[in-house]
Amino acid sequence: MKSVWTRTICRLLVALMIWTPFQIAQAGMIGADQVATASSAAADRGAVLSYLNRGEVASQLQSLGIDPSTAQQRVAALSDQEVQSLAQRIQAMPAGASDAGAILLLLVVVGVVWWFFFRK
């Protein structure tokens, strides 16, 4: 059974391994994680959470078939709220794919119309 501590450490390690190397800004440049930062405990907690979430999402993208550097680039373009919504829910979210299902829907609709009309 994993304690809350163990789980947090795991998340931190994942973030450090996968996310941090991508975040080191050069001298003179301010990092993207500083956007909309105010000095407050809530903002600091938000920043830490975002950091952990981003590492997690990058790791999840990799497990879904994306190479590490592409995963980092894709995560970097997400907002904090978007990252939060993705973390841990990535398997359940809709993934737009194709209109192959339209044929089935069309058959159902045609069937219903026909049945309703001719039944009268």
Place this chain on the structure above:
Amino acid sequence: MVLLPQVAAFGARNARLAAGVFFCALLAALQGCAGIAPQTAALLEGMPAGLPERVELTAVPFFPQAEYQCGPAALATLLVSSGVKTTPEALVPQVYLPARKGSLQVEMLAAARRHGLVSYQLAPSFVDVMRELAAGTPVVVLQNLGISEGWHYAVAVGYDWKLGQMILRSGVTEREEMPFAVHEAVWKRSGYWAMVAVPPDRKPATADASRWPAAVAAFERAAIGEANASHARGDFAAAERTLRAAMRAAPDSVIVQNNLAQTLADQGRDAEALPLAERAVAAGGPHAAATRETRDAILKKMGRSVPGTDLKKN
């Protein structure tokens, strides 16, 4: 399509609208039209004020989708409409998830930012989609065309209120006409998810004062991250391009000003860099120390005295 005699007597001009009404009435008999397509029911009463009866954005390009890749195709449609040079193939590595055989909504929003456009999720409103179309902006909508899994991105490019139909680029169909009720029924299943992507100095017609700032901030954050990555690679020209786009969307962003100043200085363009660096310093705030460092470094490079370190004025 088979029509009842009463409907046929409606007249040619209203035939399609009548068919749409008939279809809606049919659904109503089965489940309750208000449940299936509530916003369409409201539309049938009359066109919202200020909107034309018919809009079609014929200039919007068409990219027939490859299997499972309606995401890249729909996104390419949006980006190219706003002047970005790209193709569905180029977008596959940015939005497509092989293991899910599709593209996630938030990644569609994110990928648009990487091409210098501000992406914005519309309110869950049929009328808002029409407003965006009337303003000349194509809209990507997420539909569910199957029983449980059938998620599909299509691009709304127009509507015809008299005929009661939406016009979409969808799959391999350049011009798909969908009755309002059917469109709403398949679109409702995604929670009426719709997005637009606009150039950084523009604002969507339906931009909501409570949600638009967050969309701009998300664009700003993505641009800064990408520019930092370019800068770290030594690609200063790319970093500059990205940051200038960010400046257009968020002209008061201290981080953008600072980072653009640094990027210009790194290209030897100190004279251009200095005013930006000064502007960043003048703004104060949480980044005051970092911006002062940037400004002072530029001054040193130019052989000018740094404020607070030299008794003699330059």
